Amino acid sequence: MSGFLGEFLGTMVLIVLGTGCGAAINLKKSYAKGESWLYVSLAWGMAVTFGVYVAANFGSQGHLNPAVTIGFACFGFFPWSQVLPYLAGQFLGAFVGALLVMVQYYPHFKASKNAEEGNSVGIFATGPAIKNNVFNFLSETIATFIFVFALLNLGDFDKGLKPLAVGLLIMVVGQALGGTTGFALNPARDWGPRFAYTIMPVPNKGGANWAYAWVPMFGPLAGGIIAAALQAVLK
Template identity: 70%
Template sequence: MFFRRYKFMHGFIGEFFGTMILTALGCGIGAGINLKNTYNRSQNWLFVSLGWGLAITFGVYVAGTLGSQGFINPAITLGSAIFGLFPWSNVLPYLAGEFLGAFVGAALVLIQYYPHFKASKNEAEGNSVGIFATAPAINSPIFNLLSEIIASFIFIFTLLNLGNFTQGLKPLIVGLIITVIGMALGGTTGFAVNPARDWGPRLAYTILPVPNKGKANWAYAWVPMVGPIIGGILAAALRVVLM
């Protein structure tokens, strides 16, 4: 809106935000693999980041084919609605679908791996809420919140610049965005960037009969709820300002 009046600024604005995202993600990868106590230092982190990226890809394909806009993330739904990019009349059905879908997806994992949950007696053997939900690598609530805001903002702002991201190969691009977000910015909190992806599975872990389960860590759960929503709102606001 504002910047439409000043076309000579378009080059600056585009180059500024493009280079900001490039540098945040590139340097984020460097920080993640070098600094102590990040998830990135695990030899499995690339596997995790790539796996979640592919999961997002196929989720967007299915959602788009079945008639939605493929948000599959309440932070995108709410941020888009607040700034007029999405009708409020669709918000409640989208939110219900996102949270319930995440819950059922987690339940399917419990069924798939049930004998392995029984064989894994405790957290030391891998049986923890971390299979389903996120947790900070270093517990620092304010910085954990900021981590989720920053990662969610960069993810959703990039997403909103793709147009209709359910079409063609764009879902694959969405998955690649998630992969690089995980590699660059996910080593601090496990990159929820999606309240449904965290709360649905965390609730499933809490109320379903998971063998040998431990604590669901609801004391932390406000971070992956609030952080992505703030990041989504900021991303949608900036997208509207720059339109």
């Protein structure tokens, strides 16, 4: 239960801060509307940092990400017996985090009548800058590979100041590699909020673009597994 609870609370914090940034820069009459990609990358980096701190304090390792959990488990860096509780916590935490952002910005969703005014699933989930399924998949795979490989070489990344290093890693991955697909890196981060946007009564919402959703699911999983495989071979 500590693994589930830590991952649930940590991922909830991650998504509130991350998708909250998405709402802040997109929705009408928000003070932060129109802020830069640097703003986005930094916000997501700090969202991960504080999510890891919360998760660790409640007894998990602060994965917050199925690509980390499954990649680690595939090559002996994490026990398979803990995979399902971690995944359940991650997806449920992401869903609840998105709900909180919907409540926080409800008047702004009402004020933003359509996607052109900033009200779209892009607040909660990723999409490609240029739609090309093959290269979109490769973008998510490469970005997640770099993220997870660096993470594996941080050691116990939930200890001391290392969560801050994880946040800085997320930030630079976003700045360097996130311009193509929005750097999901994390199936729970994408699918939990995307599902919440699909089923909840968000004012003036559009489609959830589930036709694209396989990319932020399987691209990060592939990247995480490849990174853990390389680490296992080299170590």
